[in-house]
Amino acid sequence: MDTVLITGTTSGIGKAFVEKFASMGNNIILVSRNRDKLQQQQIDLQSRYQISVEYISCDLAEVDAVDMIMEKIQSWGLSIDVLVNNAGFNEAGCFTNTNLSKELDMIKVHIKVLTALTKLFLPGMIERGYGRILNIGSTGSYMPCPNDVVYAATKAYVLSFSNGLYQELKGSGVTVTCLCPGATQTLFAEKANISNTLLFKLFVMQPEVVAAIGYNNLQKGKRVVTAGLYNKLLVLSAKLLPVSIINPIAQWMVKV
Ligand SMILES: NC(=O)c1ccc[n+]([C@@H]2O[C@H](COP(=O)([O-])OP(=O)(O)OC[C@H]3O[C@@H](n4cnc5c(N)ncnc54)[C@H](OP(=O)(O)O)[C@@H]3O)[C@@H](O)[C@H]2O)c1
Incomplete structure (x- = not known):
């Protein structure tokens, strides 16, 4: 039985991972x-499963978020076996019109906090000779995305x-799995x-299916996994085609 820390658990893919x-x-x-x-999630999980559930309520975009997480974990005397860096959000639109403050928060949550939490828990995992880290990327990890430039870059x-x-x-x-x-x-x-947008009309997966794919590949210690056949084809085309062809396609798919 592992102790698993998951960020972004109150909805979507993170909630499915918790389950x-x-x-x-x-x-x-x-x-x-x-x-x-x-609080509700803790009560619900403890009523259904014979497990221990703790929670840390914090805004990961705040400067002291990682310190707060570290202090809590230390005060509970816990060590983390599995880290799931899932929390995230998007601020889409033409870069000249998007909200800079939200974009800078996105950079903090997707890049700074993910890096800092990995740095925080990795030494203990290495010392114990066991640990799993799951980082949530996106098909956007493989292609620059006009109308969503900061998100795809993160x-x-x-x-x-x-x-x-x-x-x-x-x-x-x-192992680290993306x-x-x-x-x-x-x-x-x-x-x-x-x-x-076309992206969310064409082919949309259920979070439980995505989390199951992530969970299975994490257990196997896989390096990178793209969820779903359609997304695998999308990633393959981004690898094969020049950016001058991929860019307009990506732009068309996230056009509001
Ligand atoms: N859905 C997609 O189409 C899609 C596609 C590719 C990748 N992803 C990635 O999948 C991950 C999960 O997203 P989702 O689709 O499950 O979205 P979601 O349903 O909006 O869930 C996002 C979770 O992150 C938490 N969160 C957001 N900002 C936070 C902050 N500043 N501090 C702490 N927690 C924060 C939210 O909880 P609170 O609001 O309670 O803080 C929520 O639990 C993200 O990294 C996203 O980029 C999603």
């Missing part, structure tokens, strides 16, 4: 902003960081006002 890890008998630490939802970081670290950790007992979902039926698109 998956809990149903397999793991102890869970939930990290999100909404305290009421976290997710490119997630993929590159995970890929490099995977190699560094070979033989340590610790899960790249495509359009998934969560609150993500609604919050970013992109529910009506």
Whole structure:
């Protein structure tokens, strides 16, 4: 039985991950902003599973977020076996019109916090000779995305960081997996006002299916996994075609 820390647990893919890890008998630490939802999630999980559930309510875009997480984990005397860096959001639109403050928060949550949490828990995992880290990228990790430039750039970081670290950790007992979902039926698109784009009309996966793919590949210690056949084809075309062809296609798919 592992102790699993998951960020972004109150909805979508993160919530589906919580369910998956809990149903397999793991102890869970939930990290999100909404305290009421976290409290309810803790009560609900403990009533259904024989596991321990703690939560940390914090805004990961705040400067002291990672320190707060570290203090809580230390005060509970816990060590983290599995880290799932899932929390995230989007701010889509033409770059000249998007909200800079939201974009800078996105860079903090997708890049800074993901990196800092990995740095925080990795030494303990290496010392114990066991650990799993799951970073949530995107099909956008593979292609620059006009109308969503900052989001795709942050997710490119997630993929590159995970890929490099995977190699560094070979033989340590610790693995890093990057899960790249495509359009998934969560609150993500609604919050970013992109529910009506072609991307979210063409092929949308359910978060439980995405989380199951992520969970299975994490257990196998896989390096990178793209969720779903359609998304695999999308990623393959981004690898094969020049950016001058991929760019207009991506732009067309996220046009509001
Ligand atoms: N849905 C898609 O189409 C899609 C596609 C590719 C990749 N992804 C990635 O999948 C991950 C999960 O997204 P989702 O689709 O499940 O979206 P979601 O339903 O909106 O869930 C996002 C979760 O992140 C938490 N969160 C957001 N900002 C936070 C912050 N500043 N501090 C702490 N927690 C925060 C939210 O909780 P609170 O509001 O309670 O804080 C929520 O639990 C993200 O990394 C996203 O980029 C999603």
